Amino acid sequence: MRRPRVKVEHTPYRCEGGTVRIGGAVYGLAAEIEDRRGWVWTALGLMDGTREVEEVVAGLCRTHPEVSERQARAVVEALVGSGYVESGEEVVPPELSEGEVSRYARNYAYFRHADLTPREHGWEPQLRLKAARVLLLGLGGTGGHAGWALAAAGVGRLHCVDPDTVEVSNLTRQVLYDESDVGRPKAEAAVERLRRVNSAVEVTGERRRVGTREELAALLRGFDVLALCADEPRGPDGVRVWANRACAAAGVPWVGGGYSGPLVTVGVYGPGGTCYECLRAGEEARLRAGVPIDLGGPGVLATSAGLSGQFTAHAVIALVTGVPELRPGYVTGVNLIDPTHHVYVRHEPRPGCSICGHPS
Template sequence: MYPKLRFGHSIIKIKNNRFIIGSITQGISNTIHDPSGNFKNLNEILTGEYTIDEVVIKTSEILGLTPKNSKKIIESLITMGHIEDGSYLKLSTKSNRYSRSREFFSWIDTSGSSDPFRVQNILSSSKIAIVGLGGIGGSVAMNLASSGVSQIHIVDFDNVEESNLNRQILYTEKDLGLKKSTAAMKNLQKINSEILITSEDKKITSSDDLIKYFNEYDLVYRCADSPDDIPFWFSDASLKSGKPWIDASYNGPIINCCIYDPKVTGCYRCIRESNLRNMTRLGYEEAHTDKVPEINAAISPIVLISGSLAAYEGIRYLAKLKPQSLGKAIHQNMFDYSNSYTVEVPHECQHRATQE
């Protein structure tokens, strides 16, 4: 191994012989106290140029510690997710296409893996299905395609209409009148010709229509907003297959994202029932509805942010990068940014037994 500080993890001295490693990003950074005051000098040796044995010796010289204690420090930094193996970079023949992705994933990968290509390799072998190719579905598809997901299957039954163009930027004026599944596949192939994109012109009418996607793909997105029962169909198909799905939506200026995994979370029916009980207790039961508005009140920025969040959470889920919406419905107010909240999905699922 050739220890190398991850991108964005350079050691910064603050005060009183304390040092920050991992930038100042909450959840990633750590503060370390070093009596010698020389901890920052490890920046000069954790470059991927030296073997781990050489790094241990140099660390001993810098910090005035025994080789045994110096090795413990380096091993701790690896476990904490601050160090990757620079030898992978020396041997890599991978294309430059995802080089910026590699640096980003290097920054946020706290898994303890020393392989700097770990996340990209996962994406390059993942298969995703997206049902619904409106604003959110198109945004999810574009983000996952550009990120290098190996295979993306897209499903919709609708045509591209003029009223779509204010927010569904996967389509252009030249696509008007075309099937969304056809236009989306054509435009996604222009974004990334190296991945497999397949399309299907289909209207979903029951959970039975969805089960094949859950069985075949690693992760399924619900980006279709009609009919009203469709999120419940996704939930039922997920429970039957034991496979995860992501619910991505918005309601005016409020965006929402939640990952349901029957192995670790409750289901969509659970959270809706829990929500109804809570709103009834507070006297807001009339505000609880599963009916979708006939017209989408939306503009491109809101829809794109919603879809981008869902795509990002999907990447984090697949790569085990601590997705924030696993079992928690994230709500972000895009009118007042200070207003965000999460709704916990009940862990115990009484519906699981009825679907197995």
């Protein structure tokens, strides 16, 4: 990074006692730096995108004669590596067309704000999205909203799979269809709609019911992430167990979104984290015997289906881009009738689990 500048979203300010706060007020992004001598504040002020790193170091030494060059360099390098600083040189990678730069400008601003990984330019997350291949299984309430969000965000390829046709009762929550689509295969209507959302995305689809783990494993080939938005078959040997095992065998992370009345959740699984079956076992052990933990059922609004799909898409985007870096193996969500109820569940792997556990 030749000419560092502080990201505008992370403009620093000074607090009492000499502390510098950087990163804004967003929980999980902001940091406080003890700066009684003012070195950090001066360095940040010099990082306006017009000076090279060596000039910032020299300026810090001039302003604070007590600072050695070694100390000044350490301060500057730490700030450059913090993620709150970007290059003052606008870099547009050749992989993005002028139209894509215009289309994804708001994506770029979001990633620049949320990403604390030092990068050569702020377009790297978008390039990762463009290269991503996502398998979307299930095109109902959750899947429709997830598919729209992924296409709008600019994933490179999106393959949509669903066995059903559009019914009138779907129209209360399934965003990809309207009254003219009733009776059509969902996969056909969804592909047509998503191609209109973003013609730069390769959207394909098939009307198909996945009936076994082996069929799901075959579908996974060539994809980077699975967005599981289907809920059948249910039960201890259902589609989520198929996904858990097929994705583990393929080394592919997966996201499963769902809802149960007002409770909306998403689970994120993959290499390096607790698998679905271990997390489920941990939750079953915590709950009273007989308490169901399956999500789904007829109780749903457009809002709960929409949140479920958006949470799913957001997790997929995070896995693909690394913004933020996620450690898989958790479920998170919200309760729409209780604003104080935030769902966040993690459990340790079961000893001996063939997918994620420690050897017994």
